[in-house]
Amino acid sequence: MAGYNVAPLENLVEQFEKMPGIGYKTAQRLAYYVLNLSKTEAKAFSEAITDAHEKIKYCSVCCNLTDKELCPVCASEKRDKSVICVVETPRDAMAMEATNEYRGTYHVLHGAISPLNDIGPDDLKIKELLARLDSSVTEVIMATNPTVEGDATALYISRLLKPLGIKVTRLAYGIPVGSDLEYADQVTLARALEGRNEL
Amino acid sequence: MAGYNVAPLENLVEQFEKMPGIGYKTAQRLAYYVLNLSKTEAKAFSEAITDAHEKIKYCSVCCNLTDKELCPVCASEKRDKSVICVVETPRDAMAMEATNEYRGTYHVLHGAISPLNDIGPDDLKIKELLARLDSSVTEVIMATNPTVEGDATALYISRLLKPLGIKVTRLAYGIPVGSDLEYADQVTLARALEGRNEL
Numbered sequence: 001m002a003g004y005n006v007a008p009l010e011n012l013v014e015q016f017e018k019m020p021g022i023g024y025k026t027a028q029r030l031a032y033y034v035l036n037l038s039k040t041e042a043k044a045f046s047e048a049i050t051d052a053h054e055k056i057k058y059c060s061v062c063c064n065l066t067d068k069e070l071c072p073v074c075a076s077e078k079r080d081k082s083v084i085c086v087v088e089t090p091r092d093a094m095a096m097e098a099t100n101e102y103r104g105t106y107h108v109l110h111g112a113i114s115p116l117n118d119i120g121p122d123d124l125k126i127k128e129l130l131a132r133l134d135s136s137v138t139e140v141i142m143a144t145n146p147t148v149e150g151d152a153t154a155l156y157i158s159r160l161l162k163p164l165g166i167k168v169t170r171l172a173y174g175i176p177v178g179s180d181l182e183y184a185d186q187v188t189l190a191r192a193l194e195g196r197n198e199l
Numbered sequence: 200m201a202g203y204n205v206a207p208l209e210n211l212v213e214q215f216e217k218m219p220g221i222g223y224k225t226a227q228r229l230a231y232y233v234l235n236l237s238k239t240e241a242k243a244f245s246e247a248i249t250d251a252h253e254k255i256k257y258c259s260v261c262c263n264l265t266d267k268e269l270c271p272v273c274a275s276e277k278r279d280k281s282v283i284c285v286v287e288t289p290r291d292a293m294a295m296e297a298t299n300e301y302r303g304t305y306h307v308l309h310g311a312i313s314p315l316n317d318i319g320p321d322d323l324k325i326k327e328l329l330a331r332l333d334s335s336v337t338e339v340i341m342a343t344n345p346t347v348e349g350d351a352t353a354l355y356i357s358r359l360l361k362p363l364g365i366k367v368t369r370l371a372y373g374i375p376v377g378s379d380l381e382y383a384d385q386v387t388l389a390r391a392l393e394g395r396n397e398l
Contacts, residue, residue: 006255006264006265006266006270006271007266008247008250008251008254008255008266009251009255009264009266011247011250011251012247012248012250012251014247015243015244015247015248019229019232020228020229020232021225021228022229026220028290028293029219029220029290030218030219030221031251032288032289032290033218033219034248034251034252035251035252035255035264037252039252042248042249042252043249044214045214045248046245046246046248046249047245048207048210048211048213048214049211049214049233049241049244049245049248050241050242050245051207051210051211052207052208052210052211052230052233052234053233053234053236053238053241055207056205056207056208056234065205065208065234066205067205067206067207067208071205072205089231090231091227091228091231094227
């Protein structure tokens with residue numbers, strides 16, 4: 001800014017501006033928020049960043065995020081180890097957990113096949129998925145996103161697993177609960193019609 | 200979240216969630232952004248927070264933010280020291296600077312009088328403003344926000360300064376440039392009419 005530039009502040013604004021969905025004005029607001037924190041609070045915030053970065057790693061089984069060797073789901077004896085739900089990101093696994101309906105385990109791919117972005121099967125945790133498939137696994141649920149990339153990834157993995165004799169399923173497509181038919185897009189509506197169930 | 204909780208990650212999400220305008224979902228997205236940073240980047244981010252917090256203080260003259268004794272505006276010899284523009288926050292001063300039209304100095308109050316929020320004149324940098332008024336100051340421009348609090352603050356300060364024989368002015372109210380009359384609120388339109396100028 002012309003004639004006015006406080007280096008540490010500008011640096012902080014820039015750091016915030018790099019984050020997804022944060023523009024310059026919001027970055028400024030966040031930087032001023034940090035300045036108004038107490039010294040202890042600012043230290044806690046700063047440490048939370050380095051801490052999370054240093055302590056969090058991938059679960060050695062499902063590649064989800066954890067600060068231990070195994071993630072809480074893989075470590076739990078209450079979870080059904082014979083079912084694996086394959087998701088793209090840790091956040092997708094969290095969304096599944098939030099349903100409180102799923103009692104199996106997860107496998108986090110950390111992305112989806114996307115030739116446009118130069119992401120191939122080898123860039124995903126597919127090898128790790130194949131490595132954990134033994135005779136105890138009866139079903140793999142493909143819960144990748146309902147996008148072109150997610151669908152391609154689901155198809156690719158299902159072709160790898162079918163010869164092994166493992167049941168591969170895909171989340172149902174359809175109209176979201178609580179929405180309005182009027183606003184549903186054509187493709188979703190067509191899929192909902194196709195997948196209709198008897199009442 | 201039921202059955203799934205990685206402490207360092209949750210801690211980071213909570214830190215982001217405290218920030219203004221950031222909800223749980225956005226906080227999550229930001230936390231995952233931090234996890235995907237390289238080690239150097241995460242360290243730089245963390246240090247930017249402590250750095251800004253430790254190094255930035257108030258300018259000894261105008262109470263704006265600076266990492267030196269004087270802010271760049273007060274330290275500059277090119278600025279007209281006889282005019283002081285009184286603003287509520289450092290961001291307001293930045294907005295004024297961005298116009299590239301103002302060549303005087305600033306005074307940052309760090310708030311506005313607001314009895315509802317228990318903020319009185321003593322909580323603002325009004326004493327510091329009075330202390331810097333000497334015979335060289337010819338005009339004080341009240342550029343507090345066009346809100347009830349900003350107006351009250353402007354009125355309060357103008358009553359303090361009038362007996363000292365200093366000219367006190369207020370930013371003009373009116374319709375914003377590039378907007379549509381249709382969407383202007385009644386009060387703004389009435390003020391714009393009241394303050395009309397001859398062409």
